[in-house]
Amino acid sequence: MIEVSALKKRFKLTKDHKVKNDEKKDPREDKDYFHSVRDVSFTCNQGEVLGLLGPNGAGKTTTLRMLSTALSPDDGQIKINGIDVVKKPLEARKKIGFLSGSTGLYGRLTAKENIEYFARLHGMNKQAVKTRCDELFEMLDMHSFLDKRAEHLSTGMKQKTNIARAVVHNPEVIVLDEPTTGLDIMTTQTVISFIQSIKAQGTPVIFSTHHLDEVELLCERVSVIDKGITCFDGTIGEFKERGRSDVLNNAFLTILKEQQGV
């Protein structure tokens, strides 16, 4: 169970930004700060998949980074299975598996070494590492390229390794930041089947995306962020109802338009 409420995050503006943005003023910008995330709240229950939607620059990545403890919020609360992520980040990290479209691997380590390294960083002992790795290699069908250096792997193999790396410590929730952006159809499919298998195990998943067909396929819940503010949080059914369309794209656009009209 993931609960996020009234999350806020601002970034100090550098001089470059101030000059550059003189003409086009973003409503989130004041004299010294850019308020990237102003008020974001959503929940995701056990066994649910939540799709985080929003235009580019809406604050999705910042939100997910706060959720994954890479950034610490200025205000608001994040709870994962009762643990306060903001107050106890080290403990929370053990419960989170994170993957984004831009996360990479150590090129000079083999696929196996990459995964094992992260397992050890998560404090797993030798036996646990071995058992868990064997399990993952079987599940993701990775045996053919385990001992190849990551720099020589194909995109699909890399993504599988990345997935294994993200879940090697048996996380209780999975956070994915645009996991399919820039991937080909085959690799995208790997990611989608992975999300489905996680869902089947009852682990909650939050992922941000621009592909609404993935949302249709995978998600129970949808949350829409625009300019740093949550403007919708609910089930797929409620989403369609609020957007007055069965086609998700149209529903999304309607919701955004209404939000901007307010």
Next chain:
Amino acid sequence: MFEVFLKELKELLRDRKTLLFVVALPVAIFPIIFALMGFLMSKAAIEAEQKVHTYAIINAQHAPEFKDKLFYHKNFKLVEGDFKTVDDLKTAVQNEVIDVGIVITDDARSSLESGKSNSWQVVFNDSSSLSFIFARIKEMAEEFSQTLQSEQFNKLGIANEQQEALLNPIVLEKVDTADLRENLGEKLGALIPYLLIPLVLAGASYPAIDLGAGEKERGTLETLLLTPISRTELVLGKFFTVLFTSLATALITVASMGIWMKMAGNFFEVEKITDAFSMLGFADFALILLLLIPLACVFSSLVLAISIYARSFKEAQNYMGPLSMLAFLPLIVAMMPNMELSMSTAMVPITNVALAIKEILKGTVDYSFVGMIFIATAVLAGLLMTACVHWFKKEEVLFR
């Protein structure tokens, strides 16, 4: 922390570029430098030695012995021409008609008899650094002078032995209290830190770029930050990797220098140098290493902080350039003649270590200074390390 250190080391060892910089370069660089320098220098010297200079001489009849000597010298060739004045010779040298022109003003013998010395002019282009023209002419002129001198002495009835004493009434003899080691240490001692300290920096900067900016560029930093390891531990793991390679580079360099010097000693006559350095004991090497460790810490913290700040490999490399310039500056100060360890120089970072290494090599080091420098550098290293750890926790540095 140890996991991070081990993994970084493993990854670095698999990187050909790192191996090249940290191992191959220091091992191979000395024989290459020595061989190349020796080859070029000897070649240039042989060429200069064998070169035949064309010359012209005005009023040669005033110094017949000198004229003949020059004429039969294997490196000189007479050019016939109508030269009357110094200016004629100058134009001729400028137009490369001759290499050197000599003007003899008066009859050397008769003017000496009347108690006057004679002044000659040698016209040539003195800009070439390896040229024997003047030295050779001077040698022959001196020979001629001696002939004239002994002629005069003989006329005055002074015996040969007395002649010698008259010409050199006082002979100075050098009694050097500096032993061979101190002497060589002063001359070579400045060079060793000049080589060693930049290598410590170089050995730190290449891996540091990979460990900081490289992680950002590959997109692995974010995943690393999400592991349940505190950022302090992460930084320290990386820091020790950088420190390790930096010291390894320095050690490999010293070892390779020693081995090659020993090998060179078998082939050439550099006994003096090998003798002097064989006086260096284990304690001296340990002391040098002891001073290099905190300095390597200083460099490692600096380059790691820079690397973490940079968004990409390229950006990090751009910052490393000015940093190495900054490191060279205090080294140049230490290289200046007569710079010595004192209370004030012992407080200038890098300069102090360079000076202390020189003193250690000379065998004249004041151990209280070494202790002071060690503490000063260690304090600086501690401050920079703390700053680096703090730096690594800042969001605006990690997610630029």
